[in-house]
Amino acid sequence: MAIHINLLHEKVAEKQQRERDPLKLSLLVGIAILGLLGGLHVLSTGEFSKLQREASSLRSELTKLKPQAAEAAKEEQRLQSLVRGSQALTNRAERRMLWGTALETLANAVPREVQISSLAGGLAPGRDTVEILLDGVAAGSEPRTVAEDFRLALRTKFGEIHPGTDARFRVLEDSPATANLDGQSWPCARFVILVSFPHPRTRTN
């Protein structure tokens, strides 16, 4: 076995002493921790930069979008008004009081024993009700019954087209006149009937 003599044991001991110097070690640990913190800081700064880039991109996008959106808002108002206006115009046309139809309904309701001498129709002062005032005579053995049947027929026929129709006598009186019907002379009754119903424009459906 060869004899190994360490002639530099003092230098080795000194080197070992330097290597396990607690200050140096603690500084190394400190540097490592600070390095970690630095890494963390770099990551955080990267994330922050990412957010800044996003904010910058959004700001530049908004400078373009805002005027467009303001223009779009104005246009939206105009278009909404246009759509509402077209609906209102369509409602005006579709929910008119159609007097041609009303005259046809009246013609279908008038029996041969009844003669209308005048008709006056229009919007009531409240403007949500249509009123038709009919002045005429009814002839028959019981002219008042004929007039009553006519009133009921008016209510039914107009009610089929205009829900909520009402028909009331304003006047019903015996008339001195007589009417010739089928070669016979019949007593007459004069009547005034008011037919009223809601204006079609007021309907909700």
Add this chain to the structure above:
Amino acid sequence: MALQSSEIKKIAIGVVFVLLGVYVYFSNFRKPLEEKQKRLEKELVGLREQAKAARDQIARTKALTAGATAAEEVFAQFEQFMKEGAPVAWFPPQVEAFFDRHAIKGVETRIGNEERLPEPDLAHLTQQRWSVRIPQVGYLGFGVALAALENELPILEVQSLRLALPQAGPEFQTVEMAVSTTLEPRD
């Protein structure tokens, strides 16, 4: 291996340096960065909301533009009944010609007052009132003609109607009508 007191001191100094470094990092770098990040995130929420609202507004308007075409067509349909010039120049002849086609003669149409439509979205349109008088007409013939007129002219509405039997000829009535037309002023 036991630490000597000088070594313990060195370690303590090292620990103090590390703690100092950590403190400096958190107080001078980390905390301000976090505060800036919080402010930026808050601002970003607002910016995202603004961008979304702007995009939504543009998309909503685009969607409405498609639907508005139908509305424009409705106005165009109505406008074809509104002729150029003062209504008094063209409406009475139009009504008279219409009744003439239905063999109803002697129609007189007079202009009445004009007012704005009550609907706010139709404020650019007016309601022109007219009085129409027919001296002599059969009930059924008039009913048919009136139905056709109402059907042909959606801008027209009869406001009131008066039919009376003249004593001289009970087979004919005299008719007085108040009508209104929805018009666009085009002077």
